[in-house]
Amino acid sequence: MSNAKVNMRTPLKKVRHLGAAKEGVQHWWIQRVTAIAMIPLLLIMVVSVLKLAGGDHAAVVAAFKNPLFAVIALLSILAVFWHMKLGLQVVIEDYVHSEGLKIASLLAITFAIFIVGGAAALSVLKLFFGA
């Protein structure tokens, strides 16, 4: 055998099709889409919440009666909870190595995101439609 470097690489150094997770760059991409969406959404929400922070309940209700604000709040909830699910998922996948606990944790955050996000969205809708 010659001493020339043998190329040990196989064509598998390149990911084929959608890769091992069968979803390609979907996770990465949605994390970016929600991140970009949150830049304007959260700036509006932060300023609004700062204005509402010192006010009374009537001021909060009045703010959510504005359809534009209610839509911005709902879109913020969607982007925040989706982004949060993707982020927490990566943290769990990085640090939880026992397969059973990992799957249980992933299920738990998925359920928690839908429950808390759904409740937050319902609160906005109640404030918007409420008397």
Place this chain on the structure above:
Amino acid sequence: MANVERPLSPHLQIYRWPVTMATSILHRATGCGLAAGTLLLAAWLGAAAAGPEYYAQMQACLGSIIGRLILLGFSWALFYHLLNGIRHLFWDAGHGYSIPVANKSGWAVIVGSVVLTVLAWILAYAWK
């Protein structure tokens, strides 16, 4: 398994922390903190939807010293994660990878997050 004496990479506490390492770890830490804070935000929304009495109780909780400290941490984490997230988006677009630029943008994010937090709290008290 561990019988072979291989050279091991030194663990985290051995390194002198470059700012890029601190900002990276802080991004994940603030992300997790924000997830916890979002529960609080959802509770605030729920209290507002439940009516004036619940809202008053929630405001009293958040207005307490502990409540304010949590909100201070939450607001800083939000501004930090927002600014560092924008830094990440620039990297995603292929910009700002050189070490001097990455160091500068790291410090800009740290300073910027503190400035925005102070500004937000000044506004909150001014609008009271």
